[in-house]
Amino acid sequence: MSALYLCHGKPHGEPRPSYGDVMTSGAPRSARGTERRAEILRAALEVIAERGYRGASLAAVAERVALTPQGLLHHFPTKEALLVAVLAERDQWDAVPGTGWRLELLGQLVEYNAMRPGIVQTFSALLGESVTEGHPAREFFTQRYEAVRANMAQVLRTEYGERLPSGLTPERAAPLLVAVMDGLQYQWLLAPDSVDMPAAFRDFLTLLGED
Amino acid sequence: MSALYLCHGKPHGEPRPSYGDVMTSGAPRSARGTERRAEILRAALEVIAERGYRGASLAAVAERVALTPQGLLHHFPTKEALLVAVLAERDQWDAVPGTGWRLELLGQLVEYNAMRPGIVQTFSALLGESVTEGHPAREFFTQRYEAVRANMAQVLRTEYGERLPSGLTPERAAPLLVAVMDGLQYQWLLAPDSVDMPAAFRDFLTLLGED
DNA sequence: CGCGTCACCTGTTGATCGGTAGGTTTCGTT
DNA sequence: AACGAAACCTACCGATCAACAGGTGACGCG
Numbered sequence: 001m002s003a004l005y006l007c008h009g010k011p012h013g014e015p016r017p018s019y020g021d022v023m024t025s026g027a028p029r030s031a032r033g034t035e036r037r038a039e040i041l042r043a044a045l046e047v048i049a050e051r052g053y054r055g056a057s058l059a060a061v062a063e064r065v066a067l068t069p070q071g072l073l074h075h076f077p078t079k080e081a082l083l084v085a086v087l088a089e090r091d092q093w094d095a096v097p098g099t100g101w102r103l104e105l106l107g108q109l110v111e112y113n114a115m116r117p118g119i120v121q122t123f124s125a126l127l128g129e130s131v132t133e134g135h136p137a138r139e140f141f142t143q144r145y146e147a148v149r150a151n152m153a154q155v156l157r158t159e160y161g162e163r164l165p166s167g168l169t170p171e172r173a174a175p176l177l178v179a180v181m182d183g184l185q186y187q188w189l190l191a192p193d194s195v196d197m198p199a200a201f202r203d204f205l206t207l208l209g210e211d
Numbered sequence: 212m213s214a215l216y217l218c219h220g221k222p223h224g225e226p227r228p229s230y231g232d233v234m235t236s237g238a239p240r241s242a243r244g245t246e247r248r249a250e251i252l253r254a255a256l257e258v259i260a261e262r263g264y265r266g267a268s269l270a271a272v273a274e275r276v277a278l279t280p281q282g283l284l285h286h287f288p289t290k291e292a293l294l295v296a297v298l299a300e301r302d303q304w305d306a307v308p309g310t311g312w313r314l315e316l317l318g319q320l321v322e323y324n325a326m327r328p329g330i331v332q333t334f335s336a337l338l339g340e341s342v343t344e345g346h347p348a349r350e351f352f353t354q355r356y357e358a359v360r361a362n363m364a365q366v367l368r369t370e371y372g373e374r375l376p377s378g379l380t381p382e383r384a385a386p387l388l389v390a391v392m393d394g395l396q397y398q399w400l401l402a403p404d405s406v407d408m409p410a411a412f413r414d415f416l417t418l419l420g421e422d
Numbered sequence: 423c424g425c426g427t428c429a430c431c432t433g434t435t436g437a438t439c440g441g442t443a444g445g446t447t448t449c450g451t452t
Numbered sequence: 453a454a455c456g457a458a459a460c461c462t463a464c465c466g467a468t469c470a471a472c473a474g475g476t477g478a479c480g481c482g
Contacts, residue, residue, distance in 0.1 A: 031450080031458095032449090032458090032459080033458070033459070049343070050343060050344045051265075051344065052263075052339075052340055054265045054266045055265045055343065057439065057440085058441090059438080059439085067460075067461095068460075068461065068462085069439095069440080069441090070441085070442090070460075070461070070463095071460045071461070072460095073440085073441070073442090074458085074460060074461095075459090077441095078440080079439095079440065079441090121342055121343070124339060124342050125339055125342055125343050127339055127397055128263075128335060128336055128337075128338055128339005128340055128342075128397075129263055129336065129339055129340065131332055131335055131336055131339075131397065131401065132260070132261060132266065132332070132336050133261045138401070141401055142401045142402055145397075145398055145401055145402065146405065149398075165376070165418055165421050166414070166417040166418050166420075166421050168414055172410075172411070172414055173414070175395065175398055175406055176391060176395075176411060176415050176418075178394060178398065179390065179392075179393070179394025179395045179398060179411070180387060180390045180391055180394060181390075181394070182390070182393070182394040183391060183393040183394035184386065184387075184390045186338055186339075186342065186390075186393060187356055187360075187386055187389065187390060190341070190352055190353045191353055191356065191357065194357065194360075195386055199383075200383070200386050200387060200390070203377070203379055203383055203384070204387050206377040207376055207377050207379065207387075207418060207419075209377075210376050210377050210421065242428095242479095242480085243428090243429080243479095244429070247429080268469065268470085269469085269470065269471090270469085270470095278430075279430075279432085280469095280470080281430075281431070281433095281471085281472090282429075282430045282431070284470085284471070284472095285428085285429065285430060285431095288471090289470080289471080290469095290470065290471090424481105424482090425480105425481095425482090426479105426480095426481090426482105427478105427479090427480085428479085428480095429476105429477090429478080429479095430475105430476085430477090430478100431474100431475080431476075431477095432473105432474090432475080432476100433472105433473085433474090433475100434471105434472085434473085434474105435470105435472080435473100436469100436470100436471100437468100437469080437470095438467105438469070438470105439466100439467080439469080440465105440466105440467095440468105441464105441465085441466100442463105442464085443462105443463090443464085444461100444463090445460105445461080445462080446459100446460085446461070446462095447458105447459080447461085448457105448458085448460095449456105449457090449458085449459095450455105450456095450458095451455090451457105452453100452455085
């Protein structure tokens with residue numbers, strides 16, 4: 001999924017079988033190593049936002065943490081492993097809005113995202129790339145969207161019950177909800193001054209709220 | 212804009228000041244040359260769909276039309292010129308649904324797109340890339356979205372008049388309409404069997420039609 | 423028939439890519 | 453103090469990248 005579903009570092013309920021289970025390296029890390037790893041991941045997030053995954057070179061990421069590309073490869077054996085680690089980290093942070101979520105929180109989430117263009121840009125760029133052949137993030141996004149749609153349907157159900165405007169079921173409205181969040185991001189990233197992303201999203205929510 | 216707004220070769224009303232005005236080359240083309248150019252553009256479209264713009268090498272495009280990379284550069288002086296030409300070609304085809312459009316046509320357009328995953332994938336991949344720094348397609352998409360939002364607002368106005376559900380104005384609903392089209396494309400590309408793009412889009416239209 | 427232009431080639435260049443091999447330094451532990 | 457592992461380096465590799473230079477053959481047009 002895109003940055004939208006990334007939450008404010010909110011703890012997630014239960015341990016999930018996640019993309020992060022693919023360990024990046026057998027190398028045990030210690031003390032400062034773990035710290036360095038985190039720095040690298042943050043740098044990678046930035047570079048991917050600026051150039052995409054394919055356009056992000058190991059050298060560019062390494063430079064940002066004052067390392068040689070080879071020093072970087074000590075922490076992450078391959079470029080793909082680095083991407084996987086970036087995705088896995090977010091996998092822990094976010095919550096793929098769980099069963100307990102309410103729509104109001106989604107609105108706040110969009111507002112939060114509007115203050116963090118970097119993260120939004122990273123995941124929007126990755127989402128776009130992921131539809132190409134053999135992209136390492138494709139499986140990640142596919143699985144994630146499946147989960148997000150299901151959870152969104154659940155959120156809609158607990159919020160509005162079984163019946164929505166136009167006789168829509170929560171399951172049929174969920175893809176629309178997700179699509180609006182993602183689509184608005186692209187418009188907002190391209191023209192932040194022309195598109196009020198949070199306001200537009202709330203417009204959509206009220207549209208769903210009518211009965 | 213994304214593939215959604217590409218129409219069935221429908222002629223557009225008036226000549227527009229378009230992205231295509233950036234001529235790709237001063238080289239005059241003749242007879243077979245023009246034909247070859249078209250083949251190259253088609254091949255480029257395919258390769259971009261598969262690998263994105265950054266991932267698409269001149270060699271890959273050239274190979275698909277039985278050419279050397281240098282032979283390709285004879286027709287398009289740089290890689291960026293090739294991309295511009297691809298975008299410009301679509302700029303002619305599509306219609307950025309003009310004032311005369313009706314919502315019903317939009318539904319058919321989505322159905323049409325659902326039968327052409329290649330084109331949808333090309334423009335979805337490009338849209339994703341375009342949010343990164345210095346991407347050659349960024350200006351194209353920015354301008355296009357501005358125009359599409361304006362036209363969509365007009366379409367909504369002629370269809371539903373001034374007042375939509377929840378007191379939305381056409382101008383406020385337009386970004387949502389565009390967002391739904393784009394967002395649904397990504398979900399559909401990632402999981403064609405799980406997401407019925409045309410049906411979902413029609414769901415959204417009926418949502419707007421309620422009063 | 424001849425000449426010019428277009429189409430396309432070979433050859434090459436310099437940059438950059440991700441990644442390997444193997445060494446050296448730093449540091450925590452005992 | 454000694455040892456081992458982790459952190460990080462230099463050196464290097466083959467592949468691939470977009471693009472330049474310069475040449476050749478074919479074809480259209482006068």
